[in-house]
Amino acid sequence: MVVSLLQIPVRICGASSDMAGSGLFQAGSADTQTSATITELRVEDVSAAVTFILGGAASGKSAFAESLCFSSGKPKAYWATSQIFDDEMREKVAKHLAQRGADWTTHEEPFDAAKALGDLVEGQICLIDCATMWLSNHLLADHDLEAETETLLQAIDACRAEIVIVSNETGLGIVPENALARRFREAQGRLNIAIAARARTVVQVTAGLPLVLKGSLP
Template sequence: MLDKLTLVLGGAGSGKSLWAETLVTGTGAARLYLATAQAWDQEMQAKVTRHKAQRGANWTTIEAPLDVTGALAQARADQVVLLDCATMWLSNHLLADSDLPGEQARLLTALLNCAAPVVVVSNELGMSVVPDNALARQFREAQGRLNQALAAQAGLVVAVMAGLPLALKGQLP
C-alpha cells in the first residue's frame, strides 16, 4: 500500500522515473500518468517516446505541462497517480512567468485533496555548482523550495542514485 504522497528524487539519468514506474505498477491499481514534459526538440521527443515505451500500454496518460492541479482532480480512488516530473512542471511555470509560490501552493493543496495516492518524481538540483545566470539560479532555488515542501508533505521520500533507492523518510515497500 502506498502512502498518500510519495516523493522520488534523483539527478538526471539516475533511474528515478523507472523506479517510480515500478513502484506504481507493483500496486496492481489502475495507473494514471501525469506527463509534464513538453517536447520542443528532437532530443526531448525521443526521451518522451522512450518513456512511453518503457511504461507500456497499461497507463492512462494526461498531458499536463502546466495544469497538474486539474489533472489531479480527475484521479479516482481506484487509481495510483505518477506525476513525472515536478521539475519539468516547475520549469514550464517559470518560463510562462507564472506566480511560482502560488502555483506551488495550488499543487500542494491538489496533492492533499487527490482521491488517489500520488508518486511525484522530481530532480535534486542542489548538489552541483552555482549556476552562472540569474534565471538558472532562480530555478534552482525554486526547485529546492518545491522539493522541501513536497518532502514535508510526503509519507515516503526516496532518493534514487544509479537506479538504487534509498529511503530518506518512511519505509521502502
C-alpha cells in the same frame, strides 16, 4: 528559444558578480522568501498517499518510480509534465510511452495540476514525472512560482488517488552563474521541501539504488 535550466554555465568559485545586484538574495525578495504556507513542516500535512522520489539526471529515479507503480497492482495513471519543443523531446516521449505500455492512462498537462489530478479516483495510483519539468514550465512562462507551487500542493492534497512524484535534486552542485538558473534552483529546493514534508515516504535514487530518507517502502 528553448532554455535548458540544467545546462547553464556555472562558475566554480561561488557567486558571480551579478548575484549581489540581482535582487535574488536580498531581504524581501519574493524569490528568496520562503512562505510558511509552503515549507512549514507540520505533522498534520503528511499524506499517507504520497511517495516522493528524488534524484539527479539519469539516476534511475523514473524507472524506480514506475516499478513502485507496477508493484502496487492498482490502475496506473501518468501525469506527463513535459512540453514537446523539438524532435529530441518527441522521441524521448515516444520511448517512455512504449516502455510504460498500454495499461497506463496518460495525462499530458504542462501547467495545470488541478486538471491533471482532479479526475483521479480512489484505488488508482498516479505517477507525476516530473515536478522539475512542471516547475521549469512555469518559470519560463514567467508565472508566479510561489502561487503555482501552492496550487500544486493543494491539488496533491485533494487528490483521491495514491501519488508517486518524481523530482530532480538540483542543489548539490556549484552555484550557477546564470541568474535564471539560480532562481530555478532556489524554487526547486523550496518545492522539494514542501513535497517531502507532505509525503509518507521519501526516497533518494543514486545510480539506480534507492535510499529511503523518510518512511518505508512497501
